[in-house]
Amino acid sequence: MTGSEAVDLGFARVDIGREARQGLPEVIYGTGKTAAEIAAIARTLLRHNTGPVLATRVDGDTAAAVLAEVAAAAVPGSTYDASARLLLWRPAAPIGFAVVVAAAGTADQPVAREAAAIAAAVGLTVTTVTDVGVAGLHRLLAEQDRLRAADTVIVVAGMEGALASAIGGLVACPVVAVPTSTGYGAGLEGITALLAMHASCAAGITVVNIDSGFGAAMAAFRLSRVVNRSTT
Amino acid sequence: MTGSEAVDLGFARVDIGREARQGLPEVIYGTGKTAAEIAAIARTLLRHNTGPVLATRVDGDTAAAVLAEVAAAAVPGSTYDASARLLLWRPAAPIGFAVVVAAAGTADQPVAREAAAIAAAVGLTVTTVTDVGVAGLHRLLAEQDRLRAADTVIVVAGMEGALASAIGGLVACPVVAVPTSTGYGAGLEGITALLAMHASCAAGITVVNIDSGFGAAMAAFRLSRVVNRSTT
Amino acid sequence: MTGSEAVDLGFARVDIGREARQGLPEVIYGTGKTAAEIAAIARTLLRHNTGPVLATRVDGDTAAAVLAEVAAAAVPGSTYDASARLLLWRPAAPIGFAVVVAAAGTADQPVAREAAAIAAAVGLTVTTVTDVGVAGLHRLLAEQDRLRAADTVIVVAGMEGALASAIGGLVACPVVAVPTSTGYGAGLEGITALLAMHASCAAGITVVNIDSGFGAAMAAFRLSRVVNRSTT
Amino acid sequence: MTGSEAVDLGFARVDIGREARQGLPEVIYGTGKTAAEIAAIARTLLRHNTGPVLATRVDGDTAAAVLAEVAAAAVPGSTYDASARLLLWRPAAPIGFAVVVAAAGTADQPVAREAAAIAAAVGLTVTTVTDVGVAGLHRLLAEQDRLRAADTVIVVAGMEGALASAIGGLVACPVVAVPTSTGYGAGLEGITALLAMHASCAAGITVVNIDSGFGAAMAAFRLSRVVNRSTT
């Protein structure tokens, strides 16, 4: 573990050893970075690593500028997913780990899409289930088989976040809950859902930060690696 | 509306006109009152009103002392319900309004008992359903018929309070949710459940204060009076 | 209870069985939805259900676009209420259940209008009383008769939310309190009013989410159904 | 303004110039002090000042010990008011300033008694009105004349604290609101009442700390001095 694994770009020090250490390079967090900065980091990672390179929370205009600049460096296979706000180069090959992303309502979809797109980019096989909030249990129960077939379920829910508890009781696999900032008033911008998911009566569900589809996808990626290690 | 409707006991001014105005006399809140004070208020209400008289949150020793003192005044039909911590004189005759009290877990039972005992005392017909938390949906679904037969459902739930949303989606009748202070950590002594119930995705459920089985029973009582008014 | 009761529109799964289960179809929450999405859901509900269809929190431009599109499907009787931000098709016939919407101040009127418009749309008979905050008790007391004639009072109040307690003590019928985010500073965007309404000294009042005129109207609708059930 | 106005007792430096500067010596806050410490400070103030000396929040046993010790110093006219938890020496002569202490409920009485006892000790003329919470407006309105005759009204209320708004609208004189920590759940140990009183719709009411009957009495004392200054 030495400092030489980092490339200093002046405005940032890029950790090029993380791919070797953790199976995936640093993911670029787009918020607050210019297109030039994102492009510079992406190029560095593409040069010094061999796996997928991702930039999250990138709006359309910035994405176009980044792609123009990085394409100039002739990197093939790059895409921009507007609904997930994800820039992606060199997606990973599927490794056969099944993730179901279950979103409580339509307002939770942007976060669900971020989770799904990132999980797919790092090689997981993703199915999405929407509009299964607990106020309409029959819609949730209709999806039981799909949920039970998953290796991991990512639950995306705002408001009271009750979906995490309900799914936690239905499946035996790991459940990663993502509280969202949807709703208003007593929802407290997602704080209520976050607290409620922690206070859940379902045993063994875990929680990531508000609106962090990214965090949930990364948690699923960590899980997939343990399975892979065991089977090889 | 005049001040003469109140009887001044020095330490309290007893509102003896509320029975006429609202169909039920002031309910005595036992916390922080001595047995002598509770007894004095109860005697005043028994004398100036004709319906049920209740004292809530009364522990066993205080209850015994109160009963001894008020019994001295030869008031028949008084009882103490230890599990509900409720002292009761002259319970109301049943009026044919069906309330189901649904408690998420065993830890929620003290609050559920308070709600059930007070609702019964004021003339409602109460059924209790327990251990129907959303982490075990099959137990909840098994009670669907009973829930749908209710005129009002009181949902008692702590932790993440998700049961209110689930039942709100199953029944068409009024749902009164009572958050409880059970659980630990992120449950924040019931604040999380209270906020979550307000942020619920189920439309038209209403909420009362934390641990207030009393509040929920009183809300149900108000409902029962509208029905009675309509039918007579 | 089967999954076949839902129509999958891709971006949403519309619950077309709710009208049968709960007496009213899913209400469309307009925030964050495009005119095309609202129109698609509305058309689906209009086709598979027979009662009123509502979309809340819809601004004027979106409403015009939705109406243009749904009118293309030749659905009669649609209206847009700008002050309530409500889109409505096929309003219900009055069922003779009297709701009084009492607003503490002029700043609370947008929420009061949402409550009143939705309640009327689902068949309730609505009267509105404004500017009856507790700092001017004579204005409140002048409305006592109107309040006492109600089957349910919806209290809309921001700042300290004291009106709920005052009305709770004046009437015997159900009281549904709606905290609003009016005011500034210590009002904490409605959190203070919400907490204060829960801590109210008036027994049996219930509370819905901040600014949720919709929630209060839905709670009143649930009440009206119990009365109807009893009388028929 | 020099340091010589303080007497150093080792564990405390007693400000003996405050009586001259502000019309009243430092009031001893009993919480966390031993009987010996309270006695030492009281003796110092009695020796170097000429007006009333007060110690608040003193329990019965400590009070007895203090009185025994200070009586040894032959100070006449000392009393202990158990309900107000106030130790008092040399009460001030009445100055003809009328304060009404209005308490919302019986649970608010300990705080109301502290306010009343301290106000009386410093020379104000105090009337107490109890059980006038807004859930029973007729009881409040019955006291209108007494409230309007006051030079200042101290409103003591917990739970939702609505009484401050109601009285603020009834009287023209200064209103000092004291939130109390009574109630449970959403009352948040008095925080809700404090915030609600600040968000009040009644103009010009002011607020002191939770449970601070002392603070309200001192505020009234400050008011009385302005009046005195104007009239002499």
Add this chain to the structure above:
Amino acid sequence: MTGSEAVDLGFARVDIGREARQGLPEVIYGTGKTAAEIAAIARTLLRHNTGPVLATRVDGDTAAAVLAEVAAAAVPGSTYDASARLLLWRPAAPIGFAVVVAAAGTADQPVAREAAAIAAAVGLTVTTVTDVGVAGLHRLLAEQDRLRAADTVIVVAGMEGALASAIGGLVACPVVAVPTSTGYGAGLEGITALLAMHASCAAGITVVNIDSGFGAAMAAFRLSRVVNRSTT
């Protein structure tokens, strides 16, 4: 106390009896009202009352529109104070009650100006002292004489709000503290200053809502009336 004291304008019910009851008509809160609404209320108050009429938190454009409309009704003596955002008609004659408005820093001036302008409008004599925060005690101490000559001091301070405690210890007259939302981070938009002012070690200071120069001026007005009553 009858309802006839109110004039119903449709969008608002104007309380025209308050001048008689409390010495000052309802003050119009400008936020969220149109120029037409403000003008209508102002005209009503000007017609049915004889004293000053005020509208607070009115921006320049709205003020011009209101003045144009109300001037059409030929009301003399109207002014707009842009720094205080105050519209005023018929200011009261000075009654000889001295208020000092002390502002901790330059950022607190908008709130200080609102307090000063309203206090002057209702007849108080106002002096303003600025930049006397406790981090520069010498500037505060240099103003001691001016502060001690006041009948009431209004302290306007954001950040940690310490100025209220310091002035509370310097003067014997009433101190009304106004926390402001200046500062950033741990200042929590004024919540920290509000709480700190309540927890103050200076006895008998009182507090109004965050940024409420209006509330402080009204509190001072209530004080001035007691003095007037005593001297006449």
Add this chain to the structure above:
Amino acid sequence: MTGSEAVDLGFARVDIGREARQGLPEVIYGTGKTAAEIAAIARTLLRHNTGPVLATRVDGDTAAAVLAEVAAAAVPGSTYDASARLLLWRPAAPIGFAVVVAAAGTADQPVAREAAAIAAAVGLTVTTVTDVGVAGLHRLLAEQDRLRAADTVIVVAGMEGALASAIGGLVACPVVAVPTSTGYGAGLEGITALLAMHASCAAGITVVNIDSGFGAAMAAFRLSRVVNRSTT
């Protein structure tokens, strides 16, 4: 999914189908239950299931009483772990899934012991690492090899909870963070650690409730099942 999977004990309805659905029966939460209640539930689970039965948060006296009663039913292999406050019957055979429990400080050990004991009881292989807080990085780095050999790391940390971020950056496997209520003041009884763990700069770590060693162990159990499923 039918209700017949539950056994009704009056005070609780025991879910005997969970072992089949989720691989482990309901774990008995000891807080607030009597020894008789715990014993009754344990006996029911032992009779209707075949795997491990656990009761958490059981103090020594209660444990002795439970063991005495359940032993009467001749159930072999029961133990009580006082440091983990865990009652256990029929522990599972090891399944070869390696969990490292890393505790930041000595004060975090009770929670770490709960996590370790429960994880071991359900068949996981547990190693514990203590005193590896980030204020002494060399102690943490000395354990790198052990941490990297894990299939899952459970991080137990109070105060600022920084250990989760540090370990999240060192290992590639799943990291489950448990905030603890150790520390004082700004630690806010574990809320600060919970929030900090969610805001962590390390990607893909997940969080459970404050002090919930149980929740972390259950999360690890869910993970172990995915691995098992994949390998068989």
Add this chain to the structure above:
Amino acid sequence: MTGSEAVDLGFARVDIGREARQGLPEVIYGTGKTAAEIAAIARTLLRHNTGPVLATRVDGDTAAAVLAEVAAAAVPGSTYDASARLLLWRPAAPIGFAVVVAAAGTADQPVAREAAAIAAAVGLTVTTVTDVGVAGLHRLLAEQDRLRAADTVIVVAGMEGALASAIGGLVACPVVAVPTSTGYGAGLEGITALLAMHASCAAGITVVNIDSGFGAAMAAFRLSRVVNRSTT
């Protein structure tokens, strides 16, 4: 200590004695001040003091206007640092006190730049270290020598703020932690980092306000003066 040390500009009273008292004149806080106001204060300080004059949080347009105006007064050596948003006149000569500003991530750089620029302006020797968050310990450890050579380390970190604890354990010199408002959700705009830094397990680190690079630089300046005093 007299009031004559202040120059009254009408809108502000400039403290021109602070340089003598504390070694540095008042720093001008740019937020909410016009270019004319900043220029007037700067000119006053430049005229009555001899050391550096600083204005913080000044945007580019305002800075240009201020410089134009103050340059008119022929003051040499003025600069504007856009990345730090700092206007500076007459920077101090270096005094040989070494400060390392360590920033956890790229998003923390604006705050780090403010700290570094102000520290340099008052005569400290500043080195900046970036991207050393605890999720990549090797990058932090690679900087150990530089950190250990410092007289003071300023740690700038948002999200969970863990870097303060880690550096606190690595160095023996004073550590001043600056929480930043970077991140989202559970980071609570910097509140989480602030609380976490206070709850840190590293002994003797101190904390300043959220995003206050200014506060940290001033704290370092105070430290440098003690060293200077000791050595001369």
Add this chain to the structure above:
Amino acid sequence: MTGSEAVDLGFARVDIGREARQGLPEVIYGTGKTAAEIAAIARTLLRHNTGPVLATRVDGDTAAAVLAEVAAAAVPGSTYDASARLLLWRPAAPIGFAVVVAAAGTADQPVAREAAAIAAAVGLTVTTVTDVGVAGLHRLLAEQDRLRAADTVIVVAGMEGALASAIGGLVACPVVAVPTSTGYGAGLEGITALLAMHASCAAGITVVNIDSGFGAAMAAFRLSRVVNRSTT
């Protein structure tokens, strides 16, 4: 930096290299540790280090037991300071660094004593100033010379914590503020003082955790080492 610097006691791993790294061994935090545990850690530190050994927050009974046990190991010079709850072995020789501990009120003294005792134990020269709260500025100003002579001032204050701002403006040296949990209601157990100290208008003061006299003393110790380094 290797793991061999730690001694594993089973229940704790003692960091015996910290004295070399940071000039002082790990300080033992007594809360929650048995006398035997404290004694074992103390003996380990005494054996492997040469400087002072401290255990904080130790009550009298535990201290006696620890001293008895460690004395058995024949360690000279050990003392217990009951008012500071500090156990101490081998105090450091004075290094000529002057710390003034300024406490706002008598209730803040336990925290002030902890700060003073620990600072003295590690070789600093400590003076204590008490009862200098800002509500009595003359007492504070009388101590100006003593405060200005300090190398560092530790300000201990609860309630509104205003003393930190006032002293920050009086002295040029470093100021370390310790909020305390004294007071009630709006003081929020020290949270208000902590926030207020951060929002302080005095530049460059820093803050440690609530009630952490220990943290402030350690911060002062870090400062003293920089001075020492510079002078040698």
